[in-house]
Amino acid sequence: MQMTPMIESFVYHFGEMGSRWGFNRTVGQIYALLVISEQPLCANEIGELLGISRGNVSMGLKELGSWQLVQVSHKPGERREFYHSRGSIWDMANRVFEERRKREMDPTLSLLRDIMMDEAANPEEAFAQKRIAEIHDLLENITEWTQSLQSLSPEKLNTLMKLGSGVGKVLEFTDKFLGKKDPAKEA
Amino acid sequence: MQMTPMIESFVYHFGEMGSRWGFNRTVGQIYALLVISEQPLCANEIGELLGISRGNVSMGLKELGSWQLVQVSHKPGERREFYHSRGSIWDMANRVFEERRKREMDPTLSLLRDIMMDEAANPEEAFAQKRIAEIHDLLENITEWTQSLQSLSPEKLNTLMKLGSGVGKVLEFTDKFLGKKDPAKEA
DNA sequence: TTATTGTTTCAGAAATTTCTGAAAGTTCAG
C-alpha cells in the first residue's frame, strides 16, 4: 500500500469527518485506509502510512472492533495480525446506523421514559412532561422504523430508496386497496 | 421558569447528548430549556438557570439560530429579547436531519465525486476508486431518499413509519399491480 | 446628547479530548 495524493485526500477527509460521524480523526483515517486497501494491513504499516504512533493505532483498531467494522486475518507463517474492513458497503452503513442509534437515541429514550413516569410537581413540570412525551414518541417511532428498515434486504431497501417521494403515491394506492385497514388510523 | 430535579435531568441530559448530536453542551442545554419552557426566556434568565456566562448564552443562541431552531419574540414595553423553540416536534427533527446532512454528507459526497473524476495512476488507485464509487452511490441514494422523505407530510411519514418492515409487503404488492412499471427499475 | 439596558465579540483561561511512547503483556518457537 502506498499513499498517493488521491488516497491521501480520501483518508484525510475521512479523518476530518470522523468527529461528525462519532469517532475521532485517527479512527476515521484508519478505517478509510482499510476500506480502500485491497490487501489487509498490519498495525505497523497503518501507523507508518498515517504517521501516527503505534499505541494510537492499537486504540483506533480497538474502537473499530467495537463497531464491528474490522476483520482480523493472519498470513501463514506470520505472527502479526492483518486488518481489513469488514462486510459490504451496506453492512458498513448498517453498522454505523446501529452504533449511532445506540449512542444517540437509546440513552435519551430511556431517560425520557423515566421522566414520563414521574409525577408532575407543578404546572411547569406538567407542561414539560407533555413536550417530553411528544419527543419520546417521535424518537421511539424513528427508532423502531429504522430498526425495521435494517431488517429489509438490500434489494428491497434499494427499491424503496429509488421510489423516493413516490412512496407517497404508493401509500395512497395501498390505502385504497386495503380500504378500512388504513395504517395511518391504526396504532 | 424554575429548575426542578425533573427539568434538570432533562436539560443536563440534552447537554451531554449534544456532542453526539453535533452541537456542544451549552447549546444542548439551552435548547432543552427552550423546548420545555412554556414561556419564552430572556438571555439573562437562561444564563442564570444554567449557571453559564452571558457570552456563552449569546453564542449558543446564535448557533441555535443558525440551525433555525429558535424564535425571538418581544414583550410590549420591554427592550430585551425573549427566546423560544420554534416549530413542532416534526419541524425540529427535520431541521436536525437537514443540518446534519449538510455537515456530514454533502462535503463527503463532493469529495468522492472529485476523486471519481480523477484518472487512476496504478492498480491500487483503481481498486480504491471502485470502493469510493460504491460509497458515493450509497451515500447519494441515502441523501436523496431522506430528502424526499422530508418533503412528505407528517401524516404520510407517520403512515410509513407505522408500516415498519411491513413496507416490504407493500412493495411486493405494488410490484404485482404495477407489473412492468416496477419502481425499482425506473429513476 | 447622555444614560440605561440590553446584546455581541473575542482573547485568553479552563476543560476536554486525543496522541505519544515507554513499559507491561501476550504468544509462540526453540
Next chain:
DNA sequence: CTGAACTTTCAGAAATTTCTGAAACAATAA
C-alpha cells in the same frame, strides 16, 4: 524455560474545543 515478535495499556503531553468576562457595540428614552 527464554527470547523474539508482536500487541495493549496508560500516564502525562499536546492539541482542540469550550467557556468566561470585560470591552465594544446597539437601541432607545429622556
